[in-house]
Structure formats: C-alpha cells, structure tokens
Amino acid sequence: MENRQKEIDKLKDYKYGFSTDIENTRAPKGLNEDVIKFISNIKKEPQWMLEFRLKAYERFKQLKEPNWQKPKYPNIDYQDLYYYSAPKSMDDKPKSLDELDPKLLETYKKLGIPLQEQARLNGIAVDAVFDSVSVATTFREELIKQGIIFCPISEAIQKHPELVKKYLGSVIPLTDHFFATLNSAVFTDGSFVYIPEGVRCPMELSTYFRINASNTGQFERTLIIADKGSYVSYLEGCTAPMRDENQLHAANVELVALDDAEIKYSTVQNWYPGDKDGKGGIYNFVTKRGLCKGKNSKISWTQVETGSAITWKYPSCILKGDNSVGEFYSIAITNNHQKADTGTKMIHLGKNTKSKIISKGISAGFSDMTYRGLVDISSKASNSNNYTQCDSLLMGNKCGAHTVPYIKNKNSESNIAHEATTSKISEEQLHYCQQRGLSAEEAVGLIVNGFCKEVLQQLPMEFAVEAQKLVGISLEGSVG
Amino acid sequence: MKEQLQKDFENTIKNLSLSQKDIEIKKFSLDNFINKGFPNRKEEDWKFSDLNKIINKNIGELSFYCEDKPTNKVDTSVFLDGLEHNKIVLINGRIEKIDFDYEKKGQIEIIEHSETVNKFYNNNSLSDLNNAFTNKSFKIAVKEGYQLSKPLIIYHTTNTKINSCNINLRLDFELHENSCLRLIDLFNDKSEKNFLNIFYNFDLKENSILKNYKVDKFENKNIKYLFNNIDQNKNSISETFILSSGSNFLKSEINCDLNGEHSSAFVNGIFSLDKNKHHEIRTIINHLTENTKSYQLIKSVLEDSSKAVYQGKIFVNSEAQKTDGYQLSKAILLNKESEFNAKPELEIYADDVKCSHGSASGSLNEDSIFYLMSRGLNYNQARELLINGFLLDVVEKITDSEIKNLIKNMIGIKE
Known part of the structure; x- marks a missing residue:
C-alpha cells in the first residue's frame, strides 16, 4: 500500500512536463509554398512527393476551418507557427543509436523509453519521433529478416517509393477535410510499416511521439499496410512539455488491410492537458482512418485518451471488403478544463461486414466530453451488423457528457443496435468499497477501472498496466 | 421566390386589419424568411430531410397567399363516429367551426388575437414563415380546475380548391392549474401538393395534464411540418402520440421545456410508411430543473422505398439533478430500398441523473x-x-x- 501511495505521489503532476534544451533546425515561420519546399528539400524528397504536398496546399487554401465541433477554441493563426523543427544533431542522420545525441537518449530515458535498453530487450520495436523527425527506430534488422519494413516515413519515401506512392493518400485523400489536407501539405515525419504477405509480425511495433520545441505544430503521418494474410499490432504513445501556450498537433494515420489481414492499432494519448485553470495544453486534431480493403480483413482501434486540452478525433473504419470487421474501443477521460469530442465512423460497404463500438467517457472537474459517432450501412452491405455501446460517467455537476450518434441504415438485411447510458458513481458502490478499507480516492479508482475494463482488456499487456495507472492519475483531485 | 413572397405578403396583410406594430413584426419575419429560405440539409437539424429540395421536387413553385373565400361548406362525413367529442374544423387552414357543446359554459375561453408574438425558440426559418403569413391566431384557455369531459378533435381538412399553396396555422393553448385537455389532431386531406406549416404553443400550469394525439393516417400528397412547443410547470404532465403515416412528407417537431419540479413529458410515435414517403420526428426535451422525467418511444415499420428519421435530444441542465430521461427507437426495414436514420442525442451537465437511449434497426x-x-x-x-x-x-x-x-x-x- 505504501509503495503504491509513493508511486501515485511521484506521478501526481504531469510527469512528462519537462522540456529538453536542444538546438533546433527550424523552417521559417509561417505557411507558404517556400516552407513546403523547404520541408521537402530538407527531407531530400523526390519530385512527386513535393507535387503531392503542393497540390494539397493548393486545396488547403480553398478550405474553411470547420466549426461544428462542441469544444470551441480561439482562432489559430496558421502563419504564426513553425511547421518544421528538428534537433540540429539530426541534420546528418546518425547511423546507429551510438551516434545519437546523448540529450535525446536522455529525454527518452526520462520518458520511460530507454532506447538503448529497449534495443537489447526483446519485445517491442520503437520508432521515436521528436518534434518533426524520427530520431531512432529499434529492432529494424530483426524485422527486415522477415521482410517487414518499419522505418520513418521520410525514409520510406526514398527507399520504397512504389509502396508509398500506391497507398499514401488512398485512405485519407488530399481533398479530405481542413486539418487532414494541412497535414498532407506539411507533414514532417512518422512511421511507415509494411507487413508482407502471410507474415505475422513477431513483436509489437510502436511509435513514441514527443513535442519539444515551442511554437511549433506537429504534423506526423503514419502509414501501415498489412498485405494479404498478415497481422500487426501497433502502439502509439505521446507526451509534450508543460507550456502556457496551446500547441497544435494534426496527424494523419492511414491503415490499409488487404485480404485476410489484421491490424490492431492502440493509442495511449497523454499530451500535456493544460494546467488546472485550463491554460496551455495541446490541441489534438487527428485524422485516423483504416480501410479494410480486402476480404475478411480486420481493423481494430483501441484508444485511451487522457491528455490534450482539446481532443478532436474519430478513428474510423471503411469496411469495403466482404466479411471485413471494424472495431473501436475507447476510453476518454477529461478533467479540469479539458475538452474532448471523439468517437468513430463505421462505414459499411461490403457484404457481411461487422463492426463493434465500445466507448467509455469519464468527465470530471469543469471538463466537457462528447461522443460523436457514425454508423452507416449502405444499401449494398447486406447482412451487416453493428453494435454500439457508449457509457458516460459524470463526476460533479460542473462537467458535461454528451452523446451524438448518427445511425443510418439503408439495408433491410442488416442490423444496428445502439445503446448509451449516463450516470454517476453510485453512493452504494462507494460506500461498499470504503467499508472494506479503501480511501475515497482508491474506491473511485477501482470503480472507474472496472467501468473501463472492457476497453483496457483490448490493450497489449505492457500498455494496459500503464493505461490503468493513467486512468487513476487523470482523475486525481476529482473526488470530494 | 422572393418576388412571389413579397407579392403574396402584400395581399395577405391587405385583407387583415392589423396595427402598424404588427405589420412591422410580420415584415421583419418575412425578411428573415427571405434571407434564410426553406431549411436545407446544410442545417444540422435538417440533415436527414432537405425540405428545400423536397418542396422543389414535389411542389415546385409555391404560392403563399390563399384566396379568402368565405365559408367552405363543412363536410360532416369526415367526422369521427363512435366517440363523442368537441370539434374545431379547419378547412384549408381557416377555422370554420368551433364547437364545445359538451363542456360547461365559461370554462373554456377562446381568444381571438391577431397580435404577433414570436414565442418560439427554434431558429428555423419556418417559424418566420409562419409569423409572416398567419392571418388569425386563436388562443384556447382551459380555466382553473376544469377538466374537459370529452376530447377535442381538431379536423385539419384541405380540399381540392387549393393547389401548390402554403398554409400557415398557429394555435395557442393555455391550461390553467389542475386542468386537463385531451386533444386529437386528425388530418384529412383531399388536396394535393400543398405545404402545411402548423405551429402549436402549449402553456401548462401547475398540475395540468395535456394529452395530444396526432393522427396522420390518410393517404395524401401534401408536405407537412408540425411544431409543438410545450412549456411545463410544476407537476404537469404532457403526453404526445404521433401516428406518422399518410402524408408524402411529414416532419413533427416537439420542443418541451420542463421548467417545474416533478413535471414529466412522454412522447410516443409510430412510423408506418410505404411507397416513397419520407417522415421525421424530432424531439428536444429540456430538463431545466430537479426531479423531472421524460420518456420517448418511437417505432417504425418501413416498406417499399420509404424513409424514416428520428432525431431525439435529451438536454439536462446543471441544476436538473435527479433527472430521469429515456429514449428508445426501433425500426423494422421490410424492403431493400427502405431506410432508417436516427440521431439520438444526450447533452448532460448534471451528474446525479439517469439517462439512457437505445436504437435498433433491422429486418423482421x-x-x-x-x-x-x-x-x-x-x-x-x-x-x-x-x-x-x-x-x-x-x-x-x-x-x-x-x-x-x-x-x-x-x-x-x-x-
């Protein structure tokens, strides 16, 4: 018990809130063609990639910023941001971990991701993204033996142009919405994964995103392709330093699953949420979309959203292949002045497609949480099924919990079932736990963990433990 | 459309003896409507039913002025047998007969008032249209402690004299303390291709009970929009039932404010649709104070290429602790072409509440x-x-x- 208390004390504040003092290479401030050319140039990109970016930029200029979302935010001046920032030591790419700037290694060690150790231990392959560049990717050699490509996307653009050309923008097209198009124009780095036919990826792949520089936006892009009959489980974690300003994070994640392939994508999002008065924090406006392109394919999203001042994302599945399956498991926790508008879209196009949505929202303090989801069964998607469950838990009467599902059924042979509940932790449950010697805070932690269990179970083991702790910490101070 | 609107507007107010102030209010509403036009799918509330498109497709050019022909003969064959009832008969949107024979004298007051007050809080352009063109509005007040012995049936009839017309109607009801009203709206259309825009406003005082049954059963080619605004005080009860079946297009909207403690609202609805009919029910229940209750149940049976939409919202204000809100929508799709869309929404700012919704759709x-x-x-x-x-x-x-x-x-x- 004592140990546990100590651990909680240690984690009490946002423990990832430090920043690393490191020299940066930056693009000039603002957004224009020259900046895009600068990014493309510094990444030594081929001509077609630059054209892709410029085309997106042309489109971006015509688009209007959306404002239908529930959490409103002050106008972002897109000309007042740096679109590229990278540690200077990364200008000449270090060839191995030993050549990496010790400051970077130190940073990741502090974040609990010691890159060198991780490289020695068996288990998880990590791609570490620091501001606008990927600084290190572990276990690459081992993976390459099986034909698995796991590398920064900027490297993939040079080394595997045929794959990137074929799939980049195939799920989230250039002409998608405002933030996705902005990302297509200025994305800097991210991960690229290709799993060849029939290969079951032997380890968890993961990316760790870190925002360090101030005044920058982070625009990463991830592309995962699972070829026929393959399987991959991918994890994503993120943190940022504590700052009074709001920083923009607008990532695009595209998943493509071909025949019989399965992709499992898990996120533990812990960007800096701002302080107790709602000052600072990250705007997390992310576009995540998976395409079940082939027959019998499966994409499963699991997310634990505890950070960010504003979270605004809808990881979606387009179920195009017959018999394909889409899943979405989510826990979103907002405390203090955090706001979240999150959910999913399940677009059923193929026959016999199935989707399942389990969403758990917890709001405390002065926060506001919205589940917004779409289930669309098209007229051709015969014999399809959807099940949706979204539960909200409220703590205190200063916060809000909202559910906005859109349900469209155009096929008489398909079934949709949706249920949602909103409640608070009952006095009886609390009383029962306290009677057995738990403090009020521990009791709440226990009940909340039980409430979230269905989703936590979906996470890979290492992540699940971390996520469970995170759930407890995020609600600190919300009882009483 | 703008010129037509202005011309018809001039004609409409010419026949009415209105004060300068009223004319100004009506003009203001007209300008609002001209600016906004009919609601279209770009507006969130009309996402699933694009009225502008539906009117263009089914009616084309609308005329907003209905010639003021004196008394159309009341067709008694539309009256319901087997149930003694009070009557209000509307023909083409004009009140032709009011009959409260079964009730005690002096307990029901009918106030004819032409003054235009915009009491509706919904910001859609149809309320502007209604304000600009309604010619006479009536207020029916049930006195304190009086419970009507027989139900009141409002016959909404239209005949073949009108075509491509817009009819606007507005009725106010006031239920004083401890009173009770059973109200049936019965739609009976012989006309084709008209747009009916009907606004009701109910004011429910303490302990009053309102039961409103809307029956749109008979096959017709008209397009209808019904809006009920219900304000509820302490201990009041409102029950609304909608049978949505006959018209080509029908959108029934209910906005209910539960202002008083222990007030409750019930909404039940049936969609029974075939051919290419397109119906919608949209409800907004605002729980504004403690200990209020709402219950909604909507079921649909959809044949051919019909389409039903249910948008239901439960709003719970931060003071409204101990709210009990429930919402369920179920649909059976009988044909490949049929379609059911739902948007059951919860917006909750209080923690000690019990709110849930469910929605299911599928085949038999x-x-x-x-x-x-x-x-x-x-x-x-x-x-x-x-x-x-x-x-x-x-x-x-x-x-x-x-x-x-x-x-x-x-x-x-x-x-």
Missing part, C-alpha cells in the same frame, strides 16, 4: 416467422402478427383508453 426476425409458420400460420399472417405486436407496444402507452381503442381500430390492430 426470420426465426420468429419460422416459429409462427411451424404453428400453422402462413407467411403473411406471421408477418402481420409480428408487425402488429411490434407496434402495439407503442399504442399501449396511450393512457386514455377511449382514444387507445380508437387508434387501435385506425391502425387495424386486433387484440
């Missing part, structure tokens, strides 16, 4: 059909039995047994 359960057929029913009988059972659930929610039986007969549900 083949196992149940098999079960019934194995017991000797043929396919059609089995199907009918299942559908009747499915809808009966909603009809059983009607608390008035006389009217329950009436509606059962109308739908053809036998027990």
Whole structure:
C-alpha cells in the first residue's frame, strides 16, 4: 500500500512536463509554398512527393476551418507557427543509436523509453519521433529478416517509393477535410510499416511521439499496410512539455488491410492537458482512418485518451471488403478544463461486414466530453451488423457528457443496435468499497477501472498496466 | 421566390386589419424568411430531410397567399363516429367551426388575437414563415380546475380548391392549474401538393395534464411540418402520440421545456410508411430543473422505398439533478430500398441523473416467422402478427383508453 501511495505521489503532476534544451533546425515561420519546399528539400524528397504536398496546399487554401465541433477554441493563426523543427544533431542522420545525441537518449530515458535498453530487450520495436523527425527506430534488422519494413516515413519515401506512392493518400485523400489536407501539405515525419504477405509480425511495433520545441505544430503521418494474410499490432504513445501556450498537433494515420489481414492499432494519448485553470495544453486534431480493403480483413482501434486540452478525433473504419470487421474501443477521460469530442465512423460497404463500438467517457472537474459517432450501412452491405455501446460517467455537476450518434441504415438485411447510458458513481458502490478499507480516492479508482475494463482488456499487456495507472492519475483531485 | 413572397405578403396583410406594430413584426419575419429560405440539409437539424429540395421536387413553385373565400361548406362525413367529442374544423387552414357543446359554459375561453408574438425558440426559418403569413391566431384557455369531459378533435381538412399553396396555422393553448385537455389532431386531406406549416404553443400550469394525439393516417400528397412547443410547470404532465403515416412528407417537431419540479413529458410515435414517403420526428426535451422525467418511444415499420428519421435530444441542465430521461427507437426495414436514420442525442451537465437511449434497426426476425409458420400460420399472417405486436407496444402507452381503442381500430390492430 505504501509503495503504491509513493508511486501515485511521484506521478501526481504531469510527469512528462519537462522540456529538453536542444538546438533546433527550424523552417521559417509561417505557411507558404517556400516552407513546403523547404520541408521537402530538407527531407531530400523526390519530385512527386513535393507535387503531392503542393497540390494539397493548393486545396488547403480553398478550405474553411470547420466549426461544428462542441469544444470551441480561439482562432489559430496558421502563419504564426513553425511547421518544421528538428534537433540540429539530426541534420546528418546518425547511423546507429551510438551516434545519437546523448540529450535525446536522455529525454527518452526520462520518458520511460530507454532506447538503448529497449534495443537489447526483446519485445517491442520503437520508432521515436521528436518534434518533426524520427530520431531512432529499434529492432529494424530483426524485422527486415522477415521482410517487414518499419522505418520513418521520410525514409520510406526514398527507399520504397512504389509502396508509398500506391497507398499514401488512398485512405485519407488530399481533398479530405481542413486539418487532414494541412497535414498532407506539411507533414514532417512518422512511421511507415509494411507487413508482407502471410507474415505475422513477431513483436509489437510502436511509435513514441514527443513535442519539444515551442511554437511549433506537429504534423506526423503514419502509414501501415498489412498485405494479404498478415497481422500487426501497433502502439502509439505521446507526451509534450508543460507550456502556457496551446500547441497544435494534426496527424494523419492511414491503415490499409488487404485480404485476410489484421491490424490492431492502440493509442495511449497523454499530451500535456493544460494546467488546472485550463491554460496551455495541446490541441489534438487527428485524422485516423483504416480501410479494410480486402476480404475478411480486420481493423481494430483501441484508444485511451487522457491528455490534450482539446481532443478532436474519430478513428474510423471503411469496411469495403466482404466479411471485413471494424472495431473501436475507447476510453476518454477529461478533467479540469479539458475538452474532448471523439468517437468513430463505421462505414459499411461490403457484404457481411461487422463492426463493434465500445466507448467509455469519464468527465470530471469543469471538463466537457462528447461522443460523436457514425454508423452507416449502405444499401449494398447486406447482412451487416453493428453494435454500439457508449457509457458516460459524470463526476460533479460542473462537467458535461454528451452523446451524438448518427445511425443510418439503408439495408433491410442488416442490423444496428445502439445503446448509451449516463450516470454517476453510485453512493452504494462507494460506500461498499470504503467499508472494506479503501480511501475515497482508491474506491473511485477501482470503480472507474472496472467501468473501463472492457476497453483496457483490448490493450497489449505492457500498455494496459500503464493505461490503468493513467486512468487513476487523470482523475486525481476529482473526488470530494 | 422572393418576388412571389413579397407579392403574396402584400395581399395577405391587405385583407387583415392589423396595427402598424404588427405589420412591422410580420415584415421583419418575412425578411428573415427571405434571407434564410426553406431549411436545407446544410442545417444540422435538417440533415436527414432537405425540405428545400423536397418542396422543389414535389411542389415546385409555391404560392403563399390563399384566396379568402368565405365559408367552405363543412363536410360532416369526415367526422369521427363512435366517440363523442368537441370539434374545431379547419378547412384549408381557416377555422370554420368551433364547437364545445359538451363542456360547461365559461370554462373554456377562446381568444381571438391577431397580435404577433414570436414565442418560439427554434431558429428555423419556418417559424418566420409562419409569423409572416398567419392571418388569425386563436388562443384556447382551459380555466382553473376544469377538466374537459370529452376530447377535442381538431379536423385539419384541405380540399381540392387549393393547389401548390402554403398554409400557415398557429394555435395557442393555455391550461390553467389542475386542468386537463385531451386533444386529437386528425388530418384529412383531399388536396394535393400543398405545404402545411402548423405551429402549436402549449402553456401548462401547475398540475395540468395535456394529452395530444396526432393522427396522420390518410393517404395524401401534401408536405407537412408540425411544431409543438410545450412549456411545463410544476407537476404537469404532457403526453404526445404521433401516428406518422399518410402524408408524402411529414416532419413533427416537439420542443418541451420542463421548467417545474416533478413535471414529466412522454412522447410516443409510430412510423408506418410505404411507397416513397419520407417522415421525421424530432424531439428536444429540456430538463431545466430537479426531479423531472421524460420518456420517448418511437417505432417504425418501413416498406417499399420509404424513409424514416428520428432525431431525439435529451438536454439536462446543471441544476436538473435527479433527472430521469429515456429514449428508445426501433425500426423494422421490410424492403431493400427502405431506410432508417436516427440521431439520438444526450447533452448532460448534471451528474446525479439517469439517462439512457437505445436504437435498433433491422429486418423482421426470420426465426420468429419460422416459429409462427411451424404453428400453422402462413407467411403473411406471421408477418402481420409480428408487425402488429411490434407496434402495439407503442399504442399501449396511450393512457386514455377511449382514444387507445380508437387508434387501435385506425391502425387495424386486433387484440
């Protein structure tokens, strides 16, 4: 018990809130063609990639910023941001971990991701993204033996142009919405994964995103392709330093699953949420979309959203292949002045497609949480099924919990079932736990963990433990 | 459309003796409507039903001025048999007959008032249209402690004299303390291709009870929009039942403010659609104070290429602790072309509440059909039995047994 208390004390504040003092290479401030050319140039990109970016930029200029979302935010001046920032030591790419700037290694060690150790231990392959560049990717050699490509996307653009050309923008097209198009124009780095036919990826792949520089936006892009009959489980974690300003994070994640392939994508999002008065924090406006392109394919999203001042994302599945399956498991926790508008879209196009949505929202303090989801069964998607469950838990009467599902059924042979509940932790449950010697805070932690269990179970083991702790910490101070 | 609107507007106000102030209000509403036009799918509330497109496709050019022909003869054949009732007869949107013969004198007051007050809080352009063109509005007040002995039926009839017309109607009801009103809206259309825009405003004082049954049963080619605004005080009860079936397009909207403690609102609805009909029910229940309750049940049976939409919202204000809100929508799709869309929404700012919603849509359960057929029913009988059972659930929610039986007969549900 004592140990546990100590651990909680240690984690009490946002423990990832430090920043690393490191020299940066930056693009000039603002957004224009020259900046895009600068990014493309510094990444030594081929001509077609630059054209892709410029085309997106042309489109971006015509688009209007959306404002239908529930959490409103002050106008972002897109000309007042740096679109590229990278540690200077990364200008000449270090060839191995030993050549990496010790400051970077130190940073990741502090974040609990010691890159060198991780490289020695068996288990998880990590791609570490620091501001606008990927600084290190572990276990690459081992993976390459099986034909698995796991590398920064900027490297993939040079080394595997045929794959990137074929799939980049195939799920989230250039002409998608405002933030996705902005990302297509200025994305800097991210991960690229290709799993060849029939290969079951032997380890968890993961990316760790870190925002360090101030005044920058982070625009990463991830592309995962699972070829026929393959399987991959991918994890994503993120943190940022504590700052009074709001920083923009607008990532695009595209998943493509071909025949019989399965992709499992898990996120533990812990960007800096701002302080107790709602000052600072990250705007997390992310576009995540998976395409079940082939027959019998499966994409499963699991997310634990505890950070960010504003979270605004809808990881979606387009179920195009017959018999394909889409899943979405989510826990979103907002405390203090955090706001979240999150959910999913399940677009059923193929026959016999199935989707399942389990969403758990917890709001405390002065926060506001919205589940917004779409289930669309098209007229051709015969014999399809959807099940949706979204539960909200409220703590205190200063916060809000909202559910906005859109349900469209155009096929008489398909079934949709949706249920949602909103409640608070009952006095009886609390009383029962306290009677057995738990403090009020521990009791709440226990009940909340039980409430979230269905989703936590979906996470890979290492992540699940971390996520469970995170759930407890995020609600600190919300009882009483 | 703008010129037509202005011309028709001039004609409309010419025939009315209005004060300068009223004319100004009406002009203001007209300008608002001209600016906004008919609602279209870009507006969140009309996302699933693009009225602008529907009117263009089904009617084309609308005329907003209906010539003021004196008394159309009241066609008594539309009157309901077998139920003693009070009547208000509307022909083409004009009140032709008001009959409260069954009630005590002096307990019901009918106030004819032409003054235009915009009391509706919804910001859609149809309320502007209604404000600009309604010629006479009536207010029906039920006095303190009086409970009507017979139900009131409002016959909304239209005849073939109008075509491509827009009809606007506005009625106010005031239920004083401890009073009770049973109100049936019965739609009976002989006309084609008109747009009816009907606004009701109910003011429910302490302990009053309102039961409103809207029956759109008879086949017609009109387009209708019905809006109910209900303000509820302490201990008041409102019950709304909607049978949405006959018109080409019908959108029923209910905005209910639960202002007083222990007030409750019930909304039950049936969509029974075929051909290419497109109906919608949209409800907004605002729980504004402690200990209020709402319950909604909507069931749909959709044939051919019909389309039903249910948008229901439960709003719970931060003071409204101990709220109990429930919402359920179910749909059976009988044809490949049919479509059901739902947007059940919860917006909650208080923590000690019990709110839930559910929505399900799908085909008839083949196992149940098999079960019934194995017991000797043929396919059609089995199907009918299942559908009747499915809808009966909603009809059983009607608390008035006389009217329950009436509606059962109308739908053809036998027990």
